Amino acid sequence: MQGFQKVVGHQEIITHLQNAISMNKVSHAYLFGGESGSGKKMMASLFAMTLQCEKHGVEPCMECPSCKKAQSQNHPDIIYVKHEKPNTISIDEIREQLINDVMIKPYSSPYKIYIIDEAQKLTLQAQNALLKTIEEPPAYAVVMLLADNPDALLPTISSRCVQLNLKPVGDQLVKDYLMNEMHVPDYQAEVDASLAQGNIGKAERIARSPEYEETLESALRMAKYADSMPLYEIVETIKKLTAEKDNIDDYFDIFSLWFRDVLLFKATKEVDSLVFKQELNGIRERANKSSYEGLEKIIEAIQKARARLNANVNFDLTMELMFLTMKEN
CATH class of the missing domain: 3.40.50.300 (P-loop containing nucleotide triphosphate hydrolases)
Known part of the structure; x- marks a missing residue:
């Protein structure tokens, strides 16, 4: 080609x-x-x-x-x-x-x-x-x-x-590209395509980068346990994120997609349309705990945090507000 x-x-x-x-x-x-x-x-x-x-x-x-x-x-x-x-x-x-x-x-x-x-x-x-x-x-x-x-x-x-x-490309096109051009296995390509949100450059970076795997694991852990984290642990988590400032957008993307999955599962009980199918247990657990309103508040808080950082608001404060919203809802 x-x-x-x-x-x-x-x-x-x-x-x-x-x-x-x-x-x-x-x-x-x-x-x-x-x-x-x-x-x-x-x-x-x-x-x-x-x-x-x-x-x-x-x-x-x-x-x-x-x-x-x-x-x-x-x-x-x-x-x-x-x-x-x-x-x-x-x-x-x-x-x-x-x-x-x-x-x-x-x-x-x-x-x-x-x-x-x-x-x-x-x-x-x-x-x-x-x-x-x-x-x-x-x-x-x-x-x-x-x-x-x-x-x-x-x-x-x-x-x-x-x-x-240039508008975002359809997930299926991204997935096909990852499988055919970069030989990413089927299941992985599906997750990578969802995370890339229609951006081919980002899909390539995710598929190629071993560090991204670590970011993904770490972000999912934070999203899953945010509701049960005591305050000192939230402070520790924010310290960890301060060291990862360069990848903070990736964290926001993963948080958003995970809570979107929770909301979707709560509404439909269907697994097929989830991005993180392998996280079903954690997703089901969170869907039972949180109300629709609470989940919408969390997704909004993640968007707000991203906007605040783009406007150069204090990093620790921004993150603390976001995690507290995840914890309380």
Whole structure:
């Protein structure tokens, strides 16, 4: 499998891009939106490769010199904008790598393509500087912005781009991909696909990472015993999570899915639609103890905790509130 066939899901977007190529209606600016791991970079790279391909088809041929250079990221006319600081893309970086460069004609290709990954990190000055290029680009220029959160960009920028949002992929597609491409066994692929919530990049990471197994076990243990934990143990648990801050989103995902399973089982008594079928005993026990209202409060508390951490609220306090809600309900 090569070219766009490698992409799992996102068929509408692929069709849109291929139509733009075949009808010769390629825009000067594209904004690919979708959470981290959803495939934005892969999609933009394939589109760029196809636009520069010497066979001029709607798929990259993967054989011509242009495709070969693009595959090794050595194409002089496909420029990936880089940034020094992890959380910002500065005006100087945009000036140097794009604005001053875009006036130089392509070396050997029909287009000169700029791919700005993590575009949500562009400073306001950088966005304003970029605006002029997007408004009046040279005929050969194509700018692709990739953003986890497209709303972080100025409306003046996003309104001038063709906006393509990568939505979560169906669980079955993710499961098939894990089984066929990564040879993950059936049962494991089903759990991994549920945990990935439609995100192929995340599914790959879960399937590949031995650490994820540990996170999963640890998170399930916390969810299962939260109701019987004495306070000192909650404090210990929070200490443990402080050391795992980098994976905290994974913990939140697992907590949410486990309590969703409890709620589902309480309502239907069915096992088939559960993510954690192997946890049936713990799920049944919790479903008997908690009311519907209590379970909804817990799921809400997990979402709140995630939002609070994103807003930089104190970590220990946020976690304590969440665990107390799990304990009391």
